[in-house]
Amino acid sequence: MRTLLMLFAALTLAACASHGRPITEAQISAIEPGVTTKQELLSSFGRPVVTSKSSDGAEVIGWGYAKVGFAGSSYTNQSVTVILNPDGTVKSHTASSIGDPRR
Secondary structure (H helix, E strand, O other): OHHHHHHHHHHHHHHOEEEOOOOOHHHHHOOOOOOOEHHHHHHHHOOOOEEEEOOOOOEEEEEEEEEEOHHHOOEEEEEEEEEEOOOOEEEEEEEEEEOOOOO
């Protein structure tokens, strides 16, 4: 019985997995180059998954969300990458999404 319970627990844990928080269209639409600040991004998206410097020294920050449904039945992957100006405002950004985050 104990083995069966452990097997059931392992299958349940392996059935679904996610990382990060879903990224909404409203969050992406609110990003305005030259206006939105790094602090506003952090308030909206939370702690970035990645921070780095581009070849010209600009700060690059990014967020991501990934979710795999029960037994791989669905897959969602979202990301937002922002390049900041030296004054801490957004220079540019890109966003991508695969799948439906509501599933």
